[in-house]
Amino acid sequence: MTKLSKQDKIDIYNKWKYYGKxxxxxxxxxxxxxxxxxxxxxxxxxxxxxILDRSPHSYSVEFKEKAIKRILTGNEAINQISLDLGLPNQGTLHNWLRKYKEDGYNVINHKKGRKSSEGQGQTNSRTSKANQRPKTEESRAYCRKQIYKKIGCLSLSKNQKPKAQEIxxxxxxxxxxxxxTVNFVLKVINSKPDLPHLSRSNYYYVLKHDDKxxxxxxxxxxxKKIYEEHRHRYGYRRITAQLQREGIEINHKKVKRLMTKMHLYGIAIRRRRKYSSYRGTVGKIKANLIRRNFKSVMPNRKWYSDVTEFHLNGEKLYLSPIMDGCTQEIVSYTLSRRPVLKQVMDMLKQAYKKYPALNGLVFHTDQGWxxxxxxxxxxxxxxxxxxxxSRKGNSLDDGMMEGFFGILKREMFYGFEKTFKSLDELEQAIKEYIEYYNTKRIKTILKNHTPMEYRNVILNQN
Known part of the structure; x- marks a missing residue:
């Protein structure tokens, strides 16, 4: 494992605390x-x-003894005790407890540094074997008690017998x-009729058995390849859908288990305050014709739009897209350094150029100026x-666009701000993401199609 400097630890903490990593x-x-x-x-x-400024130092016997007694008599978690005492890592207290048991339940401050090499070769094998056996009757009784407790819990936790792998x-x-030793543990559990038994040969067979x-x-x-191709944006459900698209029959539970085993997790959700263009009543307010019935059975029947802002290095970038209520594709969009009327007008002209037959279309927005x-x-x-x-103060009335902005920022902006050196780089990243969203990112609500694929499916059916 890599040894971290103080500055490394501070950088890691800040990335976790403030940048969402x-x-x-x-x-x-x-x-x-x-x-x-x-x-x-x-x-x-x-x-x-x-706490990072604390220099490494030897702890007194009294300090160690109090910490160990908190574990043995206070029923406190080792991790919590380590945090209370401000120990540099969670393994320190485990080492103290191990040495305490090895030294006959006495706290001893061992001298640091290497042991003398003289005579070491003759004593190493004998010492290691001795450490594998409880030294006193008191320690043997303690070990037996811990074995009974741990193995007994396997039977109590389920109504059926524990599997050999669990034992x-x-x-x-x-x-x-x-x-x-293994022999000591097996001898203890095999001497109790009410505990599940296991032979020594069976122990090593299961231990060396091939991974299932x-x-x-x-x-x-x-x-893993799908996970990397989509830049960690896919969770187990979407990866299951992608595998099924490729003709692989697999259950989502199995995909979830395999992803957990490989430590592959989707991007965590982070929400931040949205941009609001509402300035009070400045023109004629239109009725809410959608009433949260966002879905449309055909493309170009319901369109949604809104403006969202991105903060980067003290500057702002504004995105104004149009989303189709049937295919959920981004029909058109514009990016601007200021929220101006020209931005939304250019967005409309782009959409009309792409799909000119718009008679009967309902265009839904919030009450932005x-x-x-x-x-x-x-x-x-x-x-x-x-x-x-939308009605005033009802952001859910424009929920489809709000949902898209949440997906967009979660998957390519929140936690990645440091990767963009300028607004130009951010603008290019947004363009690439919208192209990816329309043509490569499958959606379960679209029957595991991308928005553009779903448009073709709908049009071919009619």
């Missing part, structure tokens, strides 16, 4: 185990960044926790388009 993404970037990063985040949240996993964990997902190697490779402008309303009327507006 997940612990898995940061672990991949810095080569650090995810659980260690989660502990680092909790440690800084509890003690502040000052083997528990035995392996007990070996590591208690530092005892070895036969799924090809499908796991394809899942652009949509109340006489020039905008006259253009719609002259092209046979009926205007519809």
């Amino acid at each position: 997940s612990s898995y993404q940061l672990g991949e970037e810095y080569g650090v185990v995810t659980s260690n990063l989660r502990y680092l985040f909790q440690l800084i949240d509890k003690h502040g960044l000052e 083997v996993s528990a035995v392996t964990e007990l070996r590591q926790e208690l530092h005892v 997902d070895k036969k799924n190697k090809k499908i796991m490779e394809r899942i 652009q949509y109340q402008n006489p020039l905008f309303q006259t253009w719609l009327k002259n092209h046979g388009i009926t205007q519809s507006m």
Whole structure:
């Protein structure tokens, strides 16, 4: 595992706290185990960044003894105790507890540095074997108690007998926790009639048995490729749909299990305040003809539009798109550094050039000043388009566009702001995403088609 400097830890914490990066993404970037990063985040949240200034030092016997007693007698979680004490990592306390058991339940401050090489070769094998056996009757009783407890829980947690794989996993964990031999653990559990029994040969057979997902190697490779092709935007449901489109019969539960095993997770949702163009009543308000019945059975019957803003390095970029209520494609869009009327008028002209037969179309927006402008309303009327507006303060009345903005920003903007050096780069990224959204991103609501594929399906049916 990569050793992190103080500045690395601060950078990782800031990316997680303020830029929305997940612990898995940061672990991949810095080569650090995810659980260690989660502990680092909790440690800084509890003690502040000052905790990183603590220089490594030896803890006193009394300090260690109090910490260990909190584990053994206070029934407190080791992770929580480590956080309370401000220990640098969650493994420190585990090491203290292990050495405490090895040293006959006495806290000893071991000298640091390498042991003398003289005579080491003769004693290593004997010492390692001795450490594999509980030293006193008290320690043996403690080990037996822990074994009874762990193995007994396997039977209590289910109405049926535990599987051999579960018993083997528990035995392996007990070996590591208690530092005892396999024979000792198996002898203890096999001496109790009410515990599930396991032979030594069966233990090693199950331990070395091939991974059950070895036969799924090809499908796991394809899942990972789809995940990377779509830049981590697909969760298990959408990946299942894509596999089924390719003729692979697979259940979404299996895809979810395999993705979890490979630590592949979709992008987390982050919501931020939206841009509002409402300035009070500045023109003629239109009735709400949609009434949240967003879906249309044919293309070019219901269109939706709104304006959203992107903040980057103290500057703003405004996006104004039109979405079709049937295919959910982005019919046309414009980008501008200022929210001006020309932006929405150019958007309309682009859409009309693409689909000129618009008689009977309902065009729905919120009550933004652009949509109340006489020039905008006259253009719609002259092209046979009926205007519809959301009620004041009811953003859900324009829910289809709000949903698109949420998807867009979650999948290519939130958490990725640092990757864009200028508004020009951001503008290019938005253009590429909208092309991807229309032609490559499948939607379950469109029967696992992309918006453009669904348009062709609908038109071919009629």
